[in-house]
Amino acid sequence: MSFPWAKHYEPTTEVGKWIDSRLPLPRLIYDSVGAGYPVPKNLNYFYNFGVLAGVALVVQIITGIILAMHYTPNVGLAFNSVEHIMRDVNSGWMLRYMHAVGASFFFIVVYLHIFRGLYYGSYKPPREVLWLLGMVIYLLMMATGFMGYVLVWGQMSFWGATVITNLFSAIPVVGEAIHTWLLGGFSPDNATLNRFFSLHYLLPFVIFGVVILHVWALHIPGSNNPTGVDIKGPQDTVPFHPYYTAKDFFGLGVYFTLFAIVVFYLPNALGEPDNYIAANPLSTPAHIVPEWYYWPFYAILRAFTVNFLWVPAKLWGVLAMFSAILLLFFLPWLDKSPVRSNNYRPLSKLFFWVFVVDCLILGLCGGKPAAEPWLRISQFAAAYYFAHFLIILPIISRIERPLPLPKSISEAVLTNAGHSVEAARAAVAAVPQPAA
The missing domain is CATH 1.20.810.10 (Cytochrome Bc1 Complex; Chain C)
Incomplete structure (x- = not known):
């Protein structure tokens, strides 16, 4: 992003000028x-x-x-x-x-x-x-x-x-x-x-x-x-x-x-x-488990235990595991709210923390044996995982009423520091703007 007020790299030595004209690596790092x-x-x-x-x-x-x-x-x-x-x-x-x-x-x-x-x-x-x-x-x-x-x-x-x-x-x-x-x-x-x-x-x-x-x-x-x-x-x-x-x-x-x-x-x-x-x-471990950072997706994989619509449970599990990751690629288009930060979206913030807890539960289930009650818990947690992206986020982005946004970053910083909104806006207005 080009900022008119950004400083620009200016080499001060002959060697620096020679390098900058042929391989502007210092300029790249500076910028x-x-x-x-x-x-x-x-x-x-x-x-x-x-x-x-x-x-x-x-x-x-x-x-x-x-x-x-x-x-x-x-x-x-x-x-x-x-x-x-x-x-x-x-x-x-x-x-x-x-x-x-x-x-x-x-x-x-x-x-x-x-x-x-x-x-x-x-x-x-x-x-x-x-x-x-x-x-x-x-x-x-x-x-x-x-x-x-x-x-x-x-x-x-x-x-x-x-x-x-x-x-x-x-x-x-x-x-x-x-x-x-x-x-x-x-x-x-x-x-x-x-x-x-x-x-x-x-x-x-x-x-x-x-x-x-x-x-x-x-x-x-x-x-x-x-x-x-x-x-x-x-x-x-x-x-x-x-x-x-x-x-x-x-x-x-x-x-x-x-x-x-x-x-x-x-x-x-x-x-x-x-x-x-x-x-x-020739010797199978009693409990086969991947590294801990795969546990949430491993729990989603194991959550499917019954064949459905003539599709084997194993295939449903594989599709669900890969879909859980693929959903993240479509997130920019699933959440259509114009407000970015959850600091100003109270409903979205609530469900964000529910989602975090859900991921932790999936991780816990993924590291446990494939037996009850962990299988049943992982099934509910996996269902919520997909519901969060496919149902909850799209609905929230349409019905939620965000809190008022600050007019600028400086206004938010000064307000958080204890200044009134009027004083913050006056301080921001006093900053000279760069020439066009």
């Missing part, structure tokens, strides 16, 4: 994350999660590259190569835990980033493409995480790969062919491990590329803000640096503190004990 990029002055700490997600991705790429130097993608050697990394490679245990724990932290940050976007309406015009690219990143993350989980070749890795890939066989006509193509055979074996290893290594770089597009799409309309009100002038913005770089560094400090605590003191808290047993195709 993207420096003083040349004005952002809304009212962004809170929930807007830190985009930067945290980018840093988490970099940590995953760096640790993954080093781990790949010592890993052997062979069914007879994979599990032992992981043990070799843990026991014999210098600081290998730390790298492995950083990568495994880092995956969980990456998903935590991304989930918070998504829920923040849902609450503040960051998916609404003109940021639809930004939202769609974010959902593409999320899908790529899910695929990358699943393939990485399989590489350990422990009991849960092997049986998780068996169960999840077998879901594709439920697709009529082409299901069995897709299943065989994914595995490279009729069951998880060397071909499966090799292709999962190569894709797990490749996809983070694809994610990085989509992240660049995501940031580019962000800079076209500019950042959303907690009020959802568009920027009206220079009084509504501050330079990204130093105001939000300082805020982001504080967020990074908190993030890495929590990350270090889990890596060094609770590294296995988010993992499955069965995955520390070498894969055995």
Whole structure:
């Protein structure tokens, strides 16, 4: 987004001018994350999660590259190569835990980033493409995480790969062919491990590329803000640096503190004990479960237990699981309310928190055995999940009466700081406007 009042990069040395005329990388950085990029002055700490997600991705790429130097993608050697990394490679245990724990932290940050976007309406015009690219990143993350989980070749890795890939066989006509193509055979074996290893290594770089597009799409309309009100002038913005770089560094400090605590003191808290047993195709675990960040969708998959309309329950579950993710792509067109932020939509805010609780219930059910009462609870929770997007949001967007919106971001900031609306508007009017 072009702001007339934004500062522009001007090199001050001959070397800087020479570089700027041939490869304007400093100009790009200055205009993207420096003083040349004005952002809304009212962004809170929930807007830190985009930067945290980018840093988490970099940590995953760096640790993954080093781990790949010592890993052997062979069914007879994979599990032992992981043990070799843990026991014999210098600081290998730390790298492995950083990568495994880092995956969980990456998903935590991304989930918070998504829920923040849902609450503040960051998916609404003109940021639809930004939202769609974010959902593409999320899908790529899910695929990358699943393939990485399989590489350990422990009991849960092997049986998780068996169960999840077998879901594709439920697709009529082409299901069995897709299943065989994914595995490279009729069951998880060397071909499966090799292709999962190569894709797990490749996809983070694809994610990085989509992240660049995501940031580019962000800079076209500019950042959303907690009020959802568009920027009206220079009084509504501050330079990204130093105001939000300082805020982001504080967020990074908190993030890495929590990350270090889990890596060094609770590294296995988010993992499955069965995955520390070498894969055995002849011994099925009592309870097969994916990583925790897939649990809500796993609960939706298992919620279908009865054949309906001559369609097997397994196929209904697969369709529902993929539809649960696909619905998020259509969110900008399902919620037609012109007001973005739930701060000014009391009814939408109420159902947003109901939706958050519903997702937590689905996550809880996904991690439990496929038995009562968890199956029944997951069925009700899955029904509400789809009702929220297909029924509740469209109805609310039509019948809800939003609260009065502030005329500008500055007015909202000054009002929240204790000034009256009249004083806030007078202060905003006193700010000189840029020349046309």
